[in-house]
Amino acid sequence: MKSMRKTAALLAASAALAAVSGCASTKSLTKILEDKGMPMGISTPKWVDSYIKGTVSAVxxxxxxxxxxxxxGEASGVNKLLVLAWADxxxxxxxxxxxxxxxxSSAYTAKAKGSAQSSGGRNSASAQGSGSGSYEQAIDNSINSIVAAQYSGAQREGDWWTLQRNYDPDKKGLYSDEYKAYVFYTFPKSSLNQQVATALRSNEVLDPDVARVSVEIAEDIVRGGLNLEAR
Incomplete structure (x- = not known):
C-alpha cells in the first residue's frame, strides 16, 4: 500500500511538471535528442506534430x-520511467x-446571463449573485453529476514520447533535458453528444429553472455538438 501511494505521488509530481513546463519562456530553443520512433525509423505521427505546433483543435x-x-494528455519530467508510467x-x-x-459550466453561465437579461425574476437575481445561492448550488450539483457519468466509446489512438534539450538563448551553454509523453484518445462525436445530452436530461435537479436550462443545453449539444478544448 505504501509503495502504491509513493508511486501515485511520484506520478502526480511528474504531471505537475507538465503544467510548470507550459509556462516556459517562448524564447527557449528546443532540440529533440530521442523519441519513441527513432529505434525503428518511424517518423513522428501527424497528430503529435499538429498538437505540438498548435493545440488539440489543430488535431x-x-x-x-x-x-x-x-x-x-501530456506530461513531462526528467525521469523517463515516471513519465512513461504516467502515460500508461x-x-x-x-x-x-x-x-x-x-x-x-460555460453553457450554464451563458444561459443564466441570458435569463437575467430577459427577465427580472428569480434567475436574474441568482445569475447576478444576489440570490440565496441555491440556484448556483443546483447548477454545481448538476455539473458534478454530469461529470461523474461514465462515457463510453473512448479509443486509444496512440502515444508518443520524446527526450528534448531546452536551451536558454540568453545564457550560452545553459540547457536542460526532459522527457515528454503524449497520449491520444478519441470519442465519436455523435455518440458522446448523445451521452452528454442524456446525462443532462436525466439529471435529478430539484431546482425547476436549472432543470429547464439543462434540457436547453442538451438540445443545443445534440444540434451543434460540444466545444471541447483540452489545452
Whole structure:
C-alpha cells in the first residue's frame, strides 16, 4: 500500500511538471535528442506534430478526426520511467470529464446571463449573485453529476514520447533535458453528444429553472455538438 501511494505521488509530481513546463519562456530553443520512433525509423505521427505546433483543435482539424472529439494528455519530467508510467495510467475518462465540466459550466453561465437579461425574476437575481445561492448550488450539483457519468466509446489512438534539450538563448551553454509523453484518445462525436445530452436530461435537479436550462443545453449539444478544448 505504501509503495502504491509513493508511486501515485511520484506520478502526480511528474504531471505537475507538465503544467510548470507550459509556462516556459517562448524564447527557449528546443532540440529533440530521442523519441519513441527513432529505434525503428518511424517518423513522428501527424497528430503529435499538429498538437505540438498548435493545440488539440489543430488535431481535431485533421480530416481523419473530423467526426471525433480528440483528447490528448501530456506530461513531462526528467525521469523517463515516471513519465512513461504516467502515460500508461492516463485516464481518458478523467480528461473528458474535465473538458465536459468546462464546456457545461460555460453553457450554464451563458444561459443564466441570458435569463437575467430577459427577465427580472428569480434567475436574474441568482445569475447576478444576489440570490440565496441555491440556484448556483443546483447548477454545481448538476455539473458534478454530469461529470461523474461514465462515457463510453473512448479509443486509444496512440502515444508518443520524446527526450528534448531546452536551451536558454540568453545564457550560452545553459540547457536542460526532459522527457515528454503524449497520449491520444478519441470519442465519436455523435455518440458522446448523445451521452452528454442524456446525462443532462436525466439529471435529478430539484431546482425547476436549472432543470429547464439543462434540457436547453442538451438540445443545443445534440444540434451543434460540444466545444471541447483540452489545452
Amino acid at each position: 481535431q482539424g485533421l480530416p481523419e478526426y473530423k467526426d471525433k472529439y480528440c483528447v490528448i 495510467s492516463f485516464s481518458a475518462q478523467q480528461q473528458i470529464g474535465t473538458m465536459i465540466r468546462t464546456t457545461i
